[in-house]
Amino acid sequence: MTSRFWKSLHVVTLFAVFPVASLISLPLAAPAYAQARSSETPDKASKKSYGGSGQCGQGFQEKAGECVAIVIPENAYATNASYGRAWECNRGYHQSEGLCAKIVLPANAYLTSFGDQWSCERGFRKVSQSCVSIRVPDNGYLSEANYGKGWECERGYRARDVDCAPVIVPDNAFATNTIYGRGWECDQGYRITDSHCEAVIAPRNGFLVVSAHGRGWACDRGFRAADDACVKVSVPEHGYLTGNLYGSGWTCERGYRASGNLCAAIIIPEGAHLDYSGNDWECDKPNRRRGDKCLQG
Numbered sequence: 001m002t003s004r005f006w007k008s009l010h011v012v013t014l015f016a017v018f019p020v021a022s023l024i025s026l027p028l029a030a031p032a033y034a035q036a037r038s039s040e041t042p043d044k045a046s047k048k049s050y051g052g053s054g055q056c057g058q059g060f061q062e063k064a065g066e067c068v069a070i071v072i073p074e075n076a077y078a079t080n081a082s083y084g085r086a087w088e089c090n091r092g093y094h095q096s097e098g099l100c101a102k103i104v105l106p107a108n109a110y111l112t113s114f115g116d117q118w119s120c121e122r123g124f125r126k127v128s129q130s131c132v133s134i135r136v137p138d139n140g141y142l143s144e145a146n147y148g149k150g151w152e153c154e155r156g157y158r159a160r161d162v163d164c165a166p167v168i169v170p171d172n173a174f175a176t177n178t179i180y181g182r183g184w185e186c187d188q189g190y191r192i193t194d195s196h197c198e199a200v201i202a203p204r205n206g207f208l209v210v211s212a213h214g215r216g217w218a219c220d221r222g223f224r225a226a227d228d229a230c231v232k233v234s235v236p237e238h239g240y241l242t243g244n245l246y247g248s249g250w251t252c253e254r255g256y257r258a259s260g261n262l263c264a265a266i267i268i269p270e271g272a273h274l275d276y277s278g279n280d281w282e283c284d285k286p287n288r289r290r291g292d293k294c295l296q297g
Contacts, residue, residue, distance in 0.1 A: 061086055075100040106130045125150055139164040158183045172197040191216045205230040224249050238263040254278030269293050 056067035070086050072078055075093045079086055089100035094117055103117055108124045108131040111117060120131035123142055134150040136142060139157045143150060153164035156175040167183035169175050172190045176183060186197035189208055200216035202208050205223045208216060219230035222241055233249040235241060238256045242249060252263035257279045268274065268281045271294035275282045283294035 073099045075102070108133075135162075137163040139166075156183075170196040172199070189216075203229045205232075222249070234261065236262045238265075252279065267292075 056062050060067040061070055062068075070078055072087045075090045076087045077090060079088055085095075089095055092103055092111060093100040094103055095101075103111065105111065105118055106129060108121045109118045110121060112119050120126050123134055124131035125134055126132075134142065136151045137153075139154050140151045140159075140163075141154065143152045149159065151159075153159045155177045156167055156169075157164035158167050159165075167175050169184045172187045173184045173196075174187065176185055182192075186192055188210055189200055190197035191200050192198075200208055202217040203219075205220045206217045206225075207220065209218050215225070215228075219225050221243070222233050223230040224233050233241065235250045236252075238253045239250045239258075240253065242251050252258050255274060255278060256263040256265055258264075266274070266279070266281060269292060271287045272281045272283050272289075274280075283289050287294040287296055
């Protein structure tokens with residue numbers, strides 16, 4: 001109990017000598033040497049070291065080893081560029097002979113960040129230093145392209161010099177939404193002949209197909225096209241039909257190869273076997289093919 005009493009007495013004595021406010025403020029006092037060191041650094045024009053090289057602060061440029069203040073013209077702002085102008089014009093101004101001149105917008109234009117720093121509004125085209133209204137003809141509409149006429153024709157019309165002319169769609173056809181070609185296509189089952197659509201007649205054992213070229217029809221499986229007819233495919237012995245709509249329409253079984261209109265058996269020499277295709281042979285290793293034989297080495 002005596003030890004506890006002296007400890008309490010020591011704390012009371014400490015607060016009596018140093019008030020609470022003084023004790024709190026003591027560790028917050030800045031050392032004198034820190035204030036002296038900060039006063040040695042010049043304001044704004046200080047050089048920052050990065051890997052041994054110097055860089056001036058914003059608004060200054062290095063010249064002959066010193067940081068020189070950049071002269072910024074009116075309506076401009078400083079950049080971080082270490083060479084060149086180190087300043088850029090404000091929006092709405094452009095650089096001209098070392099100054100920032102105001103961009104004069106023509107009627108129906110708006111500011112941009114490229115080129116002449118202005119563009120024409122939708123429905124207008126740039127002509128010299130002005131924005132001229134795009135004349136859209138009847139049955140036309142403004143396009144999104146920045147080239148050409150600036151307008152396109154509605155479906156069922158084709159662009160001419162300054163207007164949209166109606167597309168004459170023949171019977172059994174429909175108008176297309178394209179600026180190229182005739183502006184119309186024939187219905188399914190019809191083919192273009194001159195300027196009209198003619199019905200496609202599929203021959204016996206044939207059927208209609210959707211195709212921009214050719215006959216407009218194809219033959220059933222087991223038949224092939226010959227002139228305007230579908231003739232039966234003659235499959236030889238050891239052959240079978242294929243899904244090919246053109247050519248012979250058949251191929252030979254494995255172990256046989258086509259020879260004219262027949263399937264001839266493949267003669268396999270000693271020391272050989274059928275290859276992967278099944279229509280030829282290859283030598284067993286280490287033999288090598290020499291003509292119709294397999295020889296060593």
